[in-house]
Amino acid sequence: MIAVATLTPGYYLTLAAALFTIGAVGLLVRRNTLVMFMCIELMLNAANLTFVAFAKALNDISGQVIVFFTLGVAAAEVAVGLAIIVAIFRRRQDVTADDLHVLEG
Amino acid sequence: MQALIFYVCAVAVITGALGVVLARNPVHSALFLLMTLVSVAVLFVQLDAGLVAAIQVVVYASAIVVLFVFVITLLGVDKHESFDEPSLFQRPVAIVLGVLVFAQVIFLAGHYWATGAHSTRGKLSGPRTGNVETLARSLFTDFVWAFEITAVLLVIAVVGGVALARRSGQRPGPNELKAREVKGSGS
Numbered sequence: 001m002i003a004v005a006t007l008t009p010g011y012y013l014t015l016a017a018a019l020f021t022i023g024a025v026g027l028l029v030r031r032n033t034l035v036m037f038m039c040i041e042l043m044l045n046a047a048n049l050t051f052v053a054f055a056k057a058l059n060d061i062s063g064q065v066i067v068f069f070t071l072g073v074a075a076a077e078v079a080v081g082l083a084i085i086v087a088i089f090r091r092r093q094d095v096t097a098d099d100l101h102v103l104e105g
Numbered sequence: 106m107q108a109l110i111f112y113v114c115a116v117a118v119i120t121g122a123l124g125v126v127l128a129r130n131p132v133h134s135a136l137f138l139l140m141t142l143v144s145v146a147v148l149f150v151q152l153d154a155g156l157v158a159a160i161q162v163v164v165y166a167s168a169i170v171v172l173f174v175f176v177i178t179l180l181g182v183d184k185h186e187s188f189d190e191p192s193l194f195q196r197p198v199a200i201v202l203g204v205l206v207f208a209q210v211i212f213l214a215g216h217y218w219a220t221g222a223h224s225t226r227g228k229l230s231g232p233r234t235g236n237v238e239t240l241a242r243s244l245f246t247d248f249v250w251a252f253e254i255t256a257v258l259l260v261i262a263v264v265g266g267v268a269l270a271r272r273s274g275q276r277p278g279p280n281e282l283k284a285r286e287v288k289g290s291g292s
Contacts, residue, residue: 007107007108007111007151011111011115012111012148012152013210014211015115015118015119015148017207017210017211018119018122018207019118019119019122019141019145020206020210021203021204021206021207021210022119022122022123022125022126022203023122024202024203024206025126025199025200025202025203026122026125026126028195028198028199028202028203029126029195029196029199029200030126032131034131034134034173034176034177034180035125035126035131035134037173038125038134038135038138038173039125039126041138041142041165041169042122042125042138042141045141045142045145045165048145048157048161049145049148049149052148052149052152052154052157053152055152055154055229056152056153056154056229058223059223059228059229060223060227060228060229061227061228061229061239061240061243062243062247062248064154064156064157064229064236064240065240065243065244065247065248067154067157068157068160068240068244069248069251069252069255071160071161071164071165072255072258072259073255073258074165074169075164075168075169075259075262076258076259076261076262077262078169078172078173079172079262079263079265079266080262080265080266080269082172082173082176082266083265083266083269083270084269085176085180086176086179086180086269086270087269087270089180095180
């Protein structure tokens with residue numbers, strides 16, 4: 001039986017750290033802006049998991065309330081970001097990050 | 106049992122995250138993202154955060170992933186994304202940075218510096234109040250100012266999204282010119 005009896009917050013924090021790292025490396029490695037956005041979502045989720053794990057560890061509700069605000073910010077960010085991607089695509093036919101190094105109209 | 110659930114969900118979370126990064130097709134990335142988000146929601150339930158888990162499924166797993174898939178269908182799947190880096194150093198440097206970040210966070214998490222008073226804003230759930238009521242009470246008393254600012258932020262995001270997606274009043278790009286030509290020749 002591999003299952004340990006007690007789950008300390010360290011398990012959740014380690015998982016969140018791994019999730020954050022994968023998101024950060026993915027953001028740096030990938031070139032498709034949509035996939036880069038998904039990697040940002042992964043990093044936000046890792047932060048949410050950390051907040052909820054600490055809320056449980058400290059028996060404090062404020063960690064979960066902050067996850068609420070993170071969700072709101074993530075929703076706003078995705079809406080605006082995808083609108084920007086669509087606007088870029090309309091103009092340039094391509095949404096690869098390497099092609100967007102020129103800041104012109 | 107708790108530990109078993111944790112390990113299964115942890116494997117699903119990591120698999121989904123790796124799938125997001127490694128999948129070549131953006132639609133597959135979106136589906137792997139969905140897998141990660143739902144597994145994280147299960148972990149939220151395990152951590153006594155039922156309402157947050159429900160909102161994670163409703164907002165993230167449905168609304169945001171559907172928005173991603175919708176934009177992918179709108180733009181078309183970018184099949185010619187090459188995995189060859191234009192810069193020779195970028196990928197190794199990214200991986201080294203990732204390992205460094207992971208080591209740092211593990212170092213901090215291993216020491217588990219959760220000091221300070223417990224339950225300053227109220228316990229997770231009282232004897233007779235559930236998670237929803239406790240959370241709502243804290244949200245509308247202690248955090249009401251942040252709540253209002255979030256409302257303003259969402260309004261700004263909606264207005265900004267509409268302004269960005271609006272067609273009129275902007276110089277037409279090459280795509281639109283092409284589309285107009287096609288439309289003009291057809292009529």
